[in-house]
Amino acid sequence: YQVSKGKKNFFCNLSCAASYRNRNNPNNPPDPQYGNQYGRKYPNEVSWYATRCFKDQRFGLMEHSVRLSFANHLLEKLKEQKGRCAFTNISLSLRDVQGKVHEDNPFKIASVDRINNSLPYQEGNVQWTSVAMNFARNRTELEEFKECLQEFLAACATQNFTT
Incomplete structure (x- = not known):
């Protein structure tokens, strides 16, 4: 805490x-990463x-120079998918800045999935999915996973789930 006595x-x-x-030093400008429209490093969402x-x-770690553009790409991708899972089309709940989410169902919690698992997280190689679908896919190739999902849905359609 600070106590002021006169000019001291x-x-x-x-x-x-x-x-x-340090906060009031004119030779110490604010971090340029924070000088964006969000007032923080990355969009809150x-x-x-x-x-x-x-x-x-x-x-390897993502270079600092591309981090803000990647974060903006994630936000654009989320809007493009209308906040829905790429596989199930279920509406997703996002985690807050601390990683907390107000949802218990893993089919409704958002997760970032790599389209091509042999490439890193980068623009053009990510999609929004649910945590459950991301875990289910694991390292399976995208087309193979979609085929498995269609087989699963066909099998579910023929089952009688009344117990």
């Missing part, structure tokens, strides 16, 4: 004093998902 400021410790000095994609270690 007194702080509870050196850490608080340093934070105050996809912030948690974008950060998870950036940290994917399988193909």
